Amino acid sequence: MMTRSEQNQPAMEQYLDAEGEVMKNLPSWTFNTETLIDYYQSMVVARCGDQKAVALQRTGKMGTYPSCLGQEAISTVCAALLKKDDVLIPYYRDLPGLMKRGIPLSDVLLYWGGDERGSASDAWGKDLPNCVPIATQAGHAAGIATAIKIRHEAGEPMQVALCALGDGATSKGDFGEALNLAGTWQLPVVYIINNNQWAISVPRKIQSGAPTLCQKGNAAGLPSFQVDGNDVIALHEVISEAIERARQGKGATVIEAITYRLCDHTTADDASRYRNSSELEEAWQKEPVKRLRQFLHHRGLWDEQKEQALKAEADRVIEASVKNYLNTPLPKIEDLFDYHYANMPAQLVQQKEEALLRHQMRQGGAAHE
Amino acid sequence: MMTRSEQNQPAMEQYLDAEGEVMKNLPSWTFNTETLIDYYQSMVVARCGDQKAVALQRTGKMGTYPSCLGQEAISTVCAALLKKDDVLIPYYRDLPGLMKRGIPLSDVLLYWGGDERGSASDAWGKDLPNCVPIATQAGHAAGIATAIKIRHEAGEPMQVALCALGDGATSKGDFGEALNLAGTWQLPVVYIINNNQWAISVPRKIQSGAPTLCQKGNAAGLPSFQVDGNDVIALHEVISEAIERARQGKGATVIEAITYRLCDHTTADDASRYRNSSELEEAWQKEPVKRLRQFLHHRGLWDEQKEQALKAEADRVIEASVKNYLNTPLPKIEDLFDYHYANMPAQLVQQKEEALLRHQMRQGGAAHE
Amino acid sequence: MSKDLTMVEAVNLAMDHAMAADPNVVLLGEDIGVNGGVFRATQGLRDKYGLKRVIDTPLAETLIAGISVGMAAQGLKPVAEIQFMGFIFPAMEQLICHAARMRNRTRGRLSCPLVLRAPFGGGIHAPEHHSESTEALFAHIPGLRVVIPSSPVRAYGLLRAAINEPDPVIFLEPKRIYRASKKAIDENSEPLPLDTCFTLKVGQDVTLVSWGASINETMEAASLLEGHGISAEVIDVATIKPLDMETILASVRKTGRCVIVHEACRSFGVGAEISAGLMERAFDDLKSPVERVTGFDTTMPYYRMEDHYLPHTDDIVRASIKTLAN
Amino acid sequence: MSKDLTMVEAVNLAMDHAMAADPNVVLLGEDIGVNGGVFRATQGLRDKYGLKRVIDTPLAETLIAGISVGMAAQGLKPVAEIQFMGFIFPAMEQLICHAARMRNRTRGRLSCPLVLRAPFGGGIHAPEHHSESTEALFAHIPGLRVVIPSSPVRAYGLLRAAINEPDPVIFLEPKRIYRASKKAIDENSEPLPLDTCFTLKVGQDVTLVSWGASINETMEAASLLEGHGISAEVIDVATIKPLDMETILASVRKTGRCVIVHEACRSFGVGAEISAGLMERAFDDLKSPVERVTGFDTTMPYYRMEDHYLPHTDDIVRASIKTLAN
Numbered sequence A, B: 001m002m003t004r005s006e007q008n009q010p011a012m013e014q015y016l017d018a019e020g021e022v023m024k025n026l027p028s029w030t031f032n033t034e035t036l037i038d039y040y041q042s043m044v045v046a047r048c049g050d051q052k053a054v055a056l057q058r059t060g061k062m063g064t065y066p067s068c069l070g071q072e073a074i075s076t077v078c079a080a081l082l083k084k085d086d087v088l089i090p091y092y093r094d095l096p097g098l099m100k101r102g103i104p105l106s107d108v109l110l111y112w113g114g115d116e117r118g119s120a121s122d123a124w125g126k127d128l129p130n131c132v133p134i135a136t137q138a139g140h141a142a143g144i145a146t147a148i149k150i151r152h153e154a155g156e157p158m159q160v161a162l163c164a165l166g167d168g169a170t171s172k173g174d175f176g177e178a179l180n181l182a183g184t185w186q187l188p189v190v191y192i193i194n195n196n197q198w199a200i201s202v203p204r205k206i207q208s209g210a211p212t213l214c215q216k217g218n219a220a221g222l223p224s225f226q227v228d229g230n231d232v233i234a235l236h237e238v239i240s241e242a243i244e245r246a247r248q249g250k251g252a253t254v255i256e257a258i259t260y261r262l263c264d265h266t267t268a269d270d271a272s273r274y275r276n277s278s279e280l281e282e283a284w285q286k287e288p289v290k291r292l293r294q295f296l297h298h299r300g301l302w303d304e305q306k307e308q309a310l311k312a313e314a315d316r317v318i319e320a321s322v323k324n325y326l327n328t329p330l331p332k333i334e335d336l337f338d339y340h341y342a343n344m345p346a347q348l349v350q351q352k353e354e355a356l357l358r359h360q361m362r363q364g365g366a367a368h369e
Numbered sequence C, D: 001m002s003k004d005l006t007m008v009e010a011v012n013l014a015m016d017h018a019m020a021a022d023p024n025v026v027l028l029g030e031d032i033g034v035n036g037g038v039f040r041a042t043q044g045l046r047d048k049y050g051l052k053r054v055i056d057t058p059l060a061e062t063l064i065a066g067i068s069v070g071m072a073a074q075g076l077k078p079v080a081e082i083q084f085m086g087f088i089f090p091a092m093e094q095l096i097c098h099a100a101r102m103r104n105r106t107r108g109r110l111s112c113p114l115v116l117r118a119p120f121g122g123g124i125h126a127p128e129h130h131s132e133s134t135e136a137l138f139a140h141i142p143g144l145r146v147v148i149p150s151s152p153v154r155a156y157g158l159l160r161a162a163i164n165e166p167d168p169v170i171f172l173e174p175k176r177i178y179r180a181s182k183k184a185i186d187e188n189s190e191p192l193p194l195d196t197c198f199t200l201k202v203g204q205d206v207t208l209v210s211w212g213a214s215i216n217e218t219m220e221a222a223s224l225l226e227g228h229g230i231s232a233e234v235i236d237v238a239t240i241k242p243l244d245m246e247t248i249l250a251s252v253r254k255t256g257r258c259v260i261v262h263e264a265c266r267s268f269g270v271g272a273e274i275s276a277g278l279m280e281r282a283f284d285d286l287k288s289p290v291e292r293v294t295g296f297d298t299t300m301p302y303y304r305m306e307d308h309y310l311p312h313t314d315d316i317v318r319a320s321i322k323t324l325a326n
């Protein structure tokens, strides 16, 4: 029947195969090798930082932590392509992007170490902090893009909002509502779905009956692309085009980046309960860091010596950050109260005193003096 | 770029043009004229009932009421094609469908007259009552379809859930979440979007940037159709196919029925504030009742005499229902309390006594004896 | 210069003045543009300030709250309308998890100066879900403010203050009294404080505490009590969160008696907190237990019976007299 | 035969027995299938009852609540898990507008026998949004029941009762004590009543009222008080809504003193309702004002500081001694 709304399957954009071999003509920017080397270095540093974070958790020095192992390419490329004044609306596996944005690793460790100050430093600019309630940040991104658009129409330069989320997040109504708005108002926003095939224990295929997740963008009349999320060249192409479109006032884009969660969901999870190891092994073959290293090797742009130097540098940077994190003194008890309102209500002033008193009593060890 | 997910525009299914002229070969069921005459009669009775409801509101005998003027075809055909044991999940403009399902008009009047008993009678079967919070019923429909599917897999006959909603409702996250589930679990449910071009004062084009609303189904991998919602033949074709698909265990369908809200949003609204009259006049040319009457006329199946007889019969039925409604005594004060819990909490028992006491005091006119 | 305005007109004027004063103030919501809002609260503002500052949104309350958070985090001051309070629930995740926390979570780096307006309460024979009073749900959330005016003058002054406020405010408008009376509002009125109750009538024998539309019945009860030689003090709480217990305490320490009146259902309502606060801090001054005159612990009934649900003047009078028996 | 079980094992056993007893009981939620739930509450049940009765849903809490309402309206008994209470807010519209109203709205023609389970509360050094206690928000909603167990035995008995209950129940599981201790649970245990508090310790001098994980500190406080020659009665409220004030009243009429303990922030919390209820019905018996020992009116801090937010045993002891000063 002709009335049926049909869906063409998009082909996944890809330039490098799993071995880092070139699959088709490369875009010209890749011949200026700096960008690719920078991507590689950033990804390696991020992976080291990520593994350190896992180690801190394992040794009782940090709380539950969601590793980004395997997703470094997506996060790195997104952050690299944004300008300083653009706004990143990250999700919890965006450690690589945050670092690329110039946010110290120690901030991220502090956050997962249970300290609000991890989202507080100036380095964050106007970027949003981590967002735990899944997909709620999709609405924030649309709102940020709305603010940008309103101000642009009043004469300010156009900025772009870029919002990351997972495959599971695409099932939550917030995401659909935000896409619908982005399409209706032609907002300068890019939504990037980190499709790592799993939402904790729920595999992609029981998360949605849609053959691709990017086609959720079609529901909102948005251009939507699928890209190999482990291929920095393909990512760069698709994401930069989307950012450019947004910056030119041509509206929003939905990108589905295909990747794989090479780790447990978080350090509190044990993926072997629900995922078989052969799938994991296969995914390791396609991972982004090795792929880019091999490409750079082939091109003669990278060697073992450079690798060693990079690792050493990464360790140095990370150790400094970890030290910073571990040496951060506890917040003050007052901090529990001082940041809720610009104008603190009388009640809260009283409760702050109560909290300090409680604490003193406990310090004194006396329960009822 | 090949990676872009492209959307083919569906063509709107249509058999009769605005004048009731046949546009293409009619399906064979239309040659058995009973169904079409029945549709016509039901639509006329529904329209009379609807106009009576508006009149009751205007004369202070009923509360705010949302007329279904112009949407009679969709609601009528949906209800007619469901079997008794199927489940209708209606929206607030489904008066024609409710009547078709055998629910007395007086029930519907009671509901809008501010009386819970309007959704209580056995005539409702397992159908859901009216749903005011927009799009929330989309989740119920998915849940009902889940229940049906679970029981079908345990050996019971397959039933179908059919859920109606408006164009505005497609923007709410609930709808997207429900479609996603319907696609993932292949649920026996049909979603029918009554696209009447307006959500109160918000026109279709600022409700969504998507060229069609049925393509929201594609986001969930669902077959999706657009149909002329003022053409009973096209509706019958598309809806019966969808119901059949669901009944055979082949999953869900999304249908966008194009129609027009010929009335104010509700009796509390004044559409002339935001909608120009030329659009309204144009829409009147396409309305479903006249269209079907002209078709039946052309075929020699209807004449002025039959029309008179039908109107008289409609008036009779409606008057009886209105009388019924107007003569329904007030609920008891106890009713405020008696239906919240199967096992009434002690507190509520106490409060019920308090309410009765309050009432007695007031009746006695004495505030503080 | 002053104008006589109804409450809904005062709400409109407050937004008008706020928009004139600050280009960052942006209105959004369903049907607030051409249609001017289903209660006409935004009437004329789109023509005056343009559709970039008076924005009709798609039908999605989660989204309305979510984009407001995003806009506010970028320094705009969104004033969002939820068409009826009965439709505010999809916004709760955004309000609780983000609006209320953005400042605290970032130690002040980002903040969330949004106002969410919603008409609320019963008594206008509205359809199902159009008459709820669930202010208690928001009052429990740290980081929010909850404000409820009870007159045109307070609607104007409190809404101006809410829009000025650097933190999120839930602004609930008792629609039953949207057009109940006109009051003179000065063109140069100042914002009213968001941290104090208003004493509407001074009295000696019993303190009547209420807010929103019920202030009407409460004031009526106070004059009836006057006829019985009982002098009632009437307090309009106005700002539900943070609660100004000091004003209430001072009054109850004087009168020794208190009746709390609200439309919302009784259990776990705002009245409970006020009563508990009096218990804790005015125990020795209380001559008689604090009474609550409220809606019942039932769903707001459909309109034929809503009158049996809502507290009436005579209920307040009776409860007041009861407190005086001790 | 009886087995020693932790609370989370007792929860598991209750669902197991309920599923065995009634084919209409169906579990649904995120990660409850193969993974057995992030806290393992549904472990083994998918293997035992199949994936048609233990259903992994997409990541969508509004949907989980919405389909549960639909399933329940068709006569199934959905038992849905919300992974953490911090993620329950998208479900509120469905809970408030539908689950709580289906029976009333249809005068009993349809009903909504669902159970929504969610682990809640702080104290396990969890990430942001994983430690909230917002039971008060649900307690205010007519038509719902809110139940909180504080031991393996009560977890089993109350969850069985919740699943049997013909109306919607919010069942909140204090995850801090999910594995705190093992208790013997009889294979043939009966459901426990959903309308009574449990008196865990009889005493004469002061009534301590709490629920959930805080019962631990409350019991500890009671034994410390014993050491000071003070005999405390301890009441586990267990069913927060509907609230069994009778048991609490009887105790406070005896002791004349009451301390309420809860983790949730103080203002507009469940403690307020209990205090207000005592005000109204035990005024003359109270020797001293009812005290509340609670979390502060702040967002639950990230884990480094959560200990400063949570009420401690010594706070309860101090508050109890304070009530005895009068």
Ligand SMILES: Cc1ncc(C[n+]2csc(CCOP(=O)(O)OP(=O)(O)O)c2C)c(N)n1
Pocket: A093, A132, A133, A134, A165, A166, A167, A168, A169, A170, A194, A196, A198, A199, A200, A261, A265, D030, D059, D061, D083, D087
């Ligand atoms: C609203 C909400 N529901 C549930 C959770 C618990 N939760 C945390 S991560 C997660 C899975 C997310 O999957 P996906 O979106 O694919 O992202 P991924 O973790 O795979 O990167 C869940 C269910 C949450 N954080 N928020």
Ligand SMILES: Cc1ncc(C[n+]2csc(CCOP(=O)(O)OP(=O)(O)O)c2C)c(N)n1
Pocket: B093, B132, B133, B134, B165, B166, B167, B168, B169, B170, B194, B196, B198, B199, B200, B261, B265, C030, C059, C061, C083, C087
């Ligand atoms: C969640 C929610 N938000 C807002 C409303 C108020 N409201 C009632 S009908 C309506 C417009 C609905 O438009 P549409 O879905 O197109 O249906 P139509 O009325 O046009 O048939 C709105 C905004 C509501 N009932 N529920």
Ligand SMILES: [Mg+2]
Pocket: A166, A167, A168, A194, A195, A196, A197, A198, A199, A200
């Ligand atoms: Mg994932």
Ligand SMILES: [Mg+2]
Pocket: B166, B167, B168, B194, B195, B196, B197, B198, B199, B200
């Ligand atoms: Mg419409």
